[in-house]
Amino acid sequence: xxxxxxxxxxxxxxxxxxxxxxxxxxxxxxxxxxxxxxxxxxxxxxxxxxxxxxxxxxxxxxxxxxxxxxxxxxxxxxxxxxxxxxxxxxxxxxxxxxxxxxxxxxxxxxxxxxxxxxxxxxxxxxxxxxxxxxxxxxxxxxxxxxxxxxxxxxxxxxxxxxxxxxxxxxxxxxxxxxxxxxxxxxxxxxxxxxxxxxxxxxxxxxxxxxxxxxxxxxxxxxxxxxxxxxxxxxxxxxxxxxxxxxxxxxxxxxxxxxxxxxxxxxxxxxxxxxxxxxxxxxxxxxxxxxxxxxxxxxxxxxxxxxxxxxxxxxxxxxxxxxxxxxxxxxxxxxxxxxxxxxxxxxxxxxxxxxxxxxxxxxxxxxxxxxxxxxxxxxxxxxxxxxxxxxxxxxxxxxxxxxxxxxxxxxxxxxxxxxxxxxxxxxxxxxxxxxxxxxxxxxxxxxxxxxxxxxxxxxxxxxxxxxxxxxxxxxxxxxxxxxxxxxxxxxxxxxxxxxxxxxxxxxxxxxxxxxxxxxxxxxxxxxxxxxxxxxxxxxxxxxxxxxxxxxxxxxxxxxxxxxxxxxxxxxxxxxxxxxxxxxxxxxxxxxxxxxxxxxxxxxxxxxxxxx
Amino acid sequence: xxxxxxxxxxxxxxxxxxxxxxxxxxxxxxxxxxxxxxxxxxxxxxxxxxxxxxxxxxxxxxxxxxxxxxxxxxxxxxxxxxxxxxxxxxxxxxxxxxxxxxxxxxxxxxxxxxxxxxxxxxxxxxxxxxxxxxxxxxxxxxxxxxxxxxxxxxxxxxxxxxxxxxxxxxxxxxxxxxxxxxxxxxxxxxxxxxxxxxxxxxxxxxxxxxx
Numbered sequence: 001x002x003x004x005x006x007x008x009x010x011x012x013x014x015x016x017x018x019x020x021x022x023x024x025x026x027x028x029x030x031x032x033x034x035x036x037x038x039x040x041x042x043x044x045x046x047x048x049x050x051x052x053x054x055x056x057x058x059x060x061x062x063x064x065x066x067x068x069x070x071x072x073x074x075x076x077x078x079x080x081x082x083x084x085x086x087x088x089x090x091x092x093x094x095x096x097x098x099x100x101x102x103x104x105x106x107x108x109x110x111x112x113x114x115x116x117x118x119x120x121x122x123x124x125x126x127x128x129x130x131x132x133x134x135x136x137x138x139x140x141x142x143x144x145x146x147x148x149x150x151x152x153x154x155x156x157x158x159x160x161x162x163x164x165x166x167x168x169x170x171x172x173x174x175x176x177x178x179x180x181x182x183x184x185x186x187x188x189x190x191x192x193x194x195x196x197x198x199x200x201x202x203x204x205x206x207x208x209x210x211x212x213x214x215x216x217x218x219x220x221x222x223x224x225x226x227x228x229x230x231x232x233x234x235x236x237x238x239x240x241x242x243x244x245x246x247x248x249x250x251x252x253x254x255x256x257x258x259x260x261x262x263x264x265x266x267x268x269x270x271x272x273x274x275x276x277x278x279x280x281x282x283x284x285x286x287x288x289x290x291x292x293x294x295x296x297x298x299x300x301x302x303x304x305x306x307x308x309x310x311x312x313x314x315x316x317x318x319x320x321x322x323x324x325x326x327x328x329x330x331x332x333x334x335x336x337x338x339x340x341x342x343x344x345x346x347x348x349x350x351x352x353x354x355x356x357x358x359x360x361x362x363x364x365x366x367x368x369x370x371x372x373x374x375x376x377x378x379x380x381x382x383x384x385x386x387x388x389x390x391x392x393x394x395x396x397x398x399x400x401x402x403x404x405x406x407x408x409x410x411x412x413x414x415x416x417x418x419x420x421x422x423x424x425x426x427x428x429x430x431x432x433x434x435x436x437x438x439x440x441x442x443x444x445x446x447x448x449x450x451x452x453x454x455x456x457x458x459x460x461x462x463x464x465x466x467x468x469x470x471x472x473x474x475x476x477x478x479x480x481x482x483x484x485x486x487x488x489x490x491x492x493x494x495x496x497x498x499x500x501x502x503x504x505x506x507x508x509x510x511x512x513x514x515x516x517x518x519x520x521x522x523x524x525x526x527x528x529x530x531x532x533x534x535x536x537x538x539x540x541x542x543x544x545x546x547x548x549x550x551x552x553x554x555x556x557x558x559x560x561x562x563x564x565x566x567x568x569x570x571x572x573x574x575x576x577x578x579x580x581x582x583x584x585x586x587x588x589x590x591x592x593x594x595x596x597x598x599x600x601x602x603x604x605x606x607x608x609x610x
Numbered sequence: 611x612x613x614x615x616x617x618x619x620x621x622x623x624x625x626x627x628x629x630x631x632x633x634x635x636x637x638x639x640x641x642x643x644x645x646x647x648x649x650x651x652x653x654x655x656x657x658x659x660x661x662x663x664x665x666x667x668x669x670x671x672x673x674x675x676x677x678x679x680x681x682x683x684x685x686x687x688x689x690x691x692x693x694x695x696x697x698x699x700x701x702x703x704x705x706x707x708x709x710x711x712x713x714x715x716x717x718x719x720x721x722x723x724x725x726x727x728x729x730x731x732x733x734x735x736x737x738x739x740x741x742x743x744x745x746x747x748x749x750x751x752x753x754x755x756x757x758x759x760x761x762x763x764x765x766x767x768x769x770x771x772x773x774x775x776x777x778x779x780x781x782x783x784x785x786x787x788x789x790x791x792x793x794x795x796x797x798x799x800x801x802x803x804x805x806x807x808x809x810x811x812x813x814x815x816x817x818x819x820x821x
Contacts, residue, residue, distance in 0.1 A: 589756075589813050590697070593748045600744070604717045 004127065009066040012437040013201070017063035017193050020281050023419070024185040024288040025056045027412030031292055032178040034408040035299060039176075048088060048176065055081045055182065062190050068117045068127040075113070075190075079106045079158075082187060085179045086171045095174045102171035105164070109157030116150035116198075119143060133202045144206045151198050152214065159191035161251065162221040163562045165244045169228070172243065173236035173304065177295020180236060184243040185288035189280055192250055196273075196441050200258060211259030212363070218255050219370050222248025226377040227529050230384065230522045231558050234304050235294045238385055239287065242330065245374060246283040249345060250276050252371060256348050257442065265355055266444045271451065271460055272348035273438035274431060279341035282423055286329040286338060289416040293323035296409055297389060300402040306518050308396040309389045316404040320390045322413045327382035329420040332375050335474035337423035340458075342375055343468060344431070347460050380525065388518040395512045427470045428452040519556065526558065534559035611652060616735050618645040619769070620711070623742050626762060627707045628700040631692045632685055632754050636678050639758050642739070643673035646765055650772055661780040662772075668787050669768075677761065677794050681754070684798050688805045695751030695812060703749065707742060714738035732773040739766030753801045753811045757794060764790055 029052060036045045058081060061074035083106070087099035121127060123143070124135035136144070153164070160168040168188070172180045195214075205211065225244030232238040253276020260269035296319045297312065298304050313320040329336035332343075349368035353361045394400040423430060431451055439446035452458050458468040504510045526535050540553040622641035629635040647670045654662030685692075698706070711734075718734035743763025747756045768786075805811050 590748050590751075593744065597741075597744045597748055600741075601713070604713060607717070607720060 004067065004069060006070060007066050008064045009129065010064065012440040013193070013196060014064050016277065016281075016434070016437045017189070018060060020189060020284050021056065021059050021063070021186050023281075024284045024416075025059075025182055027415050028178040028181045028185075028288060028292065029056070031181075031295070031409050031412040032176070034406045035178055035295055036176065039299075044088075048085075051081055051085055051088075052179070052182075055085065055179075055187075059186060059190060063193050066129050068120065068129070068132065072110070072114065072117065076110065078187065078190070079103075079110065082171075082175075082179075082183055085183075086175045088176055088179070089174065092174070094170075098167075098170035098174040102167045105157055105167040109154045109164070112150045112154035112157070113194075116147045116154060119147050119150070120202075129197075129202060136203050139203075141206060144203060147203060148199060148206070148210055151195065151203075152217075155191040155194040155198075156217070157191075158194075159188050159247050159251070160221070160225075160244045161217050161247065162224045162244065163566055165221065165225070166562060166567060168244055169232075169237050169240045172240035173234060177236070177291055177298060180239070180295070181288040181291035184240060184291055185284040188243065188247060189250075189284060192247075192254060192276070192280055195251075195254060200254075200261070200273075200442050205258045205261045208259065208262045211255050211257070211262060214251055214255030214258060215367060218248045218251035219367050220248070221245070221251070222374045223370060223377075224532075226374050226381060227525070227532065230377060230381045230525050231533065233307050233518050235297065235306050235309075235385060235389060236291065236304050238306075238381070239290050239294060242378065242381065243283075243287060245378060246279070246287065246330070249342065249371065249374070250280045250283065252276065252367070253279060253341075253345050253348065256345075256352060257438070260352060261442060261444075263356060265352075267449055268348065268351055268355065269442060270435055270438045270444050270446055270449065271351070272345070273442060274434040274451075275341060275344035275348050277434045277437060278344055278431065279338075282329070282337040282341045282420075285416055285419045285423060286326045286336075289322065289326040289413055289420065290330065292409070292413050292416070293319055293326060296405045296413075297323075297402075299409075300405055301398040303396075303398045306385065306388045309394070309399045310392045310512065310515065311390070311394040311399055312402055313390040315399075315402045318410055319405060319413070320386075322410070322417050323390065324386055325417045325420055327386045329424075331379035331382045333379075335424045335470050335477060336420045337427075338420075340424055340427040340468070340470060342371070344458075344460070346371060347466065351460060377525070384518055384521045388516075388521065392515050393512050395515060425471050425474060427468070428454070428456055428458050431458060526556075532561065534561065612649070612732075615645055615649045615652065616731065619649070619735055619739070623739055623762070624704065624707060626746065626758070627703045627742060630694060630696065630700060632694060632752070633682070633692065635694060635755065635758055636681050636685075639761060640674055640678045642762065642765060643669065643678075646769060647674060649769065653772060661783075665772075665780070665783050668784065672787050672791050673761070673765070676791065680794065680798065681757070684802070685754070688802055688811070693752075694755050697749040697751065703745075706745065710741045710745065711738050714741060733770055736766045736770035736773070739763065739769065742766075751812050753797070753804065753813050756813065757797050757801075761790065761794070 032048065032052060033045075036048055040048070055078065058074050058078040062071065062078055065071050065074055080103075083099055083103045086102055087095050089095045117127075120132050120136065123139050124132040126132065126135075139147075157164040157167075172184050175183060199205070199210070222245045225241050225246075225248060229238050229241035229245065232241055253272050253274075257269045257273030257276065260266075260272060294304070296316065297309065300316055300319075301309055301312070303309070325336065329338040332338040346368055349364050349371065353364040353368070356364065394402075435446055435449070435451055438444075451460060456469050456471050458470075460466060501508075502510060504514070526533055535556060535558045537557070538553075538555040541549050542551045544550045619642060622638055622645055625638035625641065626635060629638055647666055650662060650666040650669055654666055696703070714737035715730070715734045717737055718730040722730040722733055724730065740763045743759045743761070743766060746759035746762065750756070750759070764786075801811050808815070
């Protein structure tokens with residue numbers, strides 16, 4: 001048994017994650033007070049505050065402890081507390097079910113982690129990070145591969161990598177909104193910390209396929225996540241699926257980094273890892289902002305179903321504005337931060353394709369193309385989310401009665417919205433810091449590397465012709481935008497605008513039901529991806545006679561492929577074996593006694609054999 | 611002398627196996643306990659220890675007098691069906707019992723490493739009593755048979771302890787006696803409750819209670 005010293009670690013990687021945790025948790029905590037007021041009793045609000053504190057504290061512990069055992073303890077506390085927060089709204093059946101899925105999945109993940117740590121302990125004889133790091137150098141390749149796979153499944157479950165993402169769209173929306181923002185913004189990021197800390201830092205990248213496997217998983221995750229998000233009409237669940245997508249993008253950076261470490265391209269490895277970390281902090285900021293915005297909508301309108309919303313931009317303009325900034329940022333539009341990190345990740349792919357030969361070139365090219373597709377779909381998804389929720393006319397009483405939320409809820413969102421801009425404009429400075437983090441995490445010396453020309457211009461590719469300057473880009477956008485606006489005012493303002501009703505073919509009965517719906521908006525994508533979504537429809541006609549249809553019901557659904565073809569068969573198998581186990585447990589005392597008796601007799605008869 | 615008493619133990623145990631009614635089962639148990647009392651008395655006489663005399667006396671008072679009387683009175687009170695409810699009929703049970711006798715003998719021979727074959731005969735009888743005790747608990751339906759089966763197994767353990775190791779420490783012995791007595795009273799109470807609630811004491815039917 002190695003000595004168990006409770007020491008904390010504060011290397012650049014830890015500090016980076018501490019920053020990410022604090023920058024999302026603090027606004028969410030401030031937001032929570034006015035969000036919870038009026039929803040629950042005061043005792044329950046106190047409980048929520050305590051749980052929130054423990055939750056944040058456990059996440060801080062996860063990223064700072066320097067000992068595998070304490071890491072597991074902190075990890076479990078984090079999982080359990082977040083479970084309590086998911087089922088916080090106990091009056092809803094759905095919360096309990098979501099919590100059940102969450103706790104089962106997270107414990108399966110933890111089981112894999114424990115297995116990996118046990119193998120590491122067997123070689124190191126100690127639980128300390130540094131001791132394990134030293135021992136891992138002597139670990140045989142086969143054991144390393146097994147440990148990597150175990151860690152990938154274990155952390156992948158927490159990160160929501162496809163096909164282990166199944167819990168995420170249930171658990172995140174069900175928690176109170178400030179918790180959703182912390183869970184989506186920060187908690188699932190601890191899995192990235194785990195992968196970087198344990199695979200890259202401690203284990204050391206051993207074979208080339210590790211990075212490739214992570215890359216493929218990440219690409220699939222981001223595509224699957226965003227396609228499901230496009231199909232969703234529950235706004236918080238849409239955001240949760242989008243988290244799956246963004247975790248995919250983050251892991252693309254990390255996977256690329258691992259890939260390049262193995263290919264012995266240190267500059268690119270550090271660059272890609274830094275790109276992944278950049279997207280991590282960006283996603284934390286804008287997903288936190290979006291979940292808080294969704295919470296405002298829920299608080300104001302009382303529903304999360306975007307088909308019942310609409311027109312909220314007039315009722316709650318500030319929330320709409322803040323949500324729009326989040327949506328633009330997540331859709332990777334300049335000058336916001338999402339653009340910078342996706343651009344960097346894409347550059348990582350392109351530069352990598354330049355520096356490798358053969359089929360690997362093609363592989364990286366395809367990955368880059370799929371990342372671009374993901375970005376496009378994300379933009380479509382948030383056009384839908386913002387457009388259907390905030391534009392047009394209210395679709396139901398819920399939306400009509402919505403009012404702007406209190407200032408205490410808007411201020412944290414203003415803070416995060418400002419950060420999206422700061423992280424977009426100060427990209428060059430931030431990348432320099434992140435490169436240090438990536439360098440220390442991967443053990444690569446970065447003193448001779450340069451990633452930017454000055455404080456404003458990013459320049460990967462070591463002085464070749466690719467540059468990005470977000471402040472200049474923002475300036476150009478501002479100038480062009482205001483120029484367009486001025487031209488419009490000069491030429492269009494003189495014309496008289498005729499205000500009248502929308503022409504409706506003489507029907508004169510346009511209601512909110514004639515509006516474009518979210519389902520209709522996503523229909524082209526449903527058709528384009530029908531090979532994966534497997535949509536089906538149900539129609540039901542109720543006729544009075546052959547000629548007169550009294551009512552007509554039309555439903556369209558998509559098949560949940562992973563649930564139907566992976567989880568359902570596994571569950572069925574578990575239940576089937578449980579049923580056959582039940583056969584030997586009929587509840588008869590005589591039979592139970594007989595089991596003991598027969599065992600005794602067999603032991604007597606076969607005693608000489610033992 | 612010892613041989614005769616052991617013979618008595620065997621016979622009374624066979625009587626328990628072929629008992630069809632509750633009263634005869636209790637009576638057979640009383641015979642068995644009485645034989646055990648005699649065996650303990652002889653050991654006490656040989657070793658001339660006061661402790662063992664007291665143990666023998668307690669055995670007589672509790673297992674020969676108190677428990678059977680309590681069970682008789684109890685049976686009268688709940689007016690349950692006399693029938694024990696056999697899963698296996700008496701003839702077949704007896705065949706099994708004979709098989710167990712042989713098995714216990716083989717087991718004891720293996721356990722007691724001695725040139726003198728008869729050294730294993732008392733442990734063999736003890737094992738036999740334990741086996742039959744459990745056998746009764748399994749193949750008789752009523753809860754009463756389960757109490758008696760447990761007591762018979764306990765008798766077997768007592769015999770084993772008193773012969774192989776020259777008896778357990780005195781206080782342990784006394785504690786066990788009280789335990790047994792109290793447990794019989796508690797089980798009796800439970801049977802009373804079961805009978806009141808379900809109007810029978812058939813343990814086999816209790817399996818319907820499971821969820």
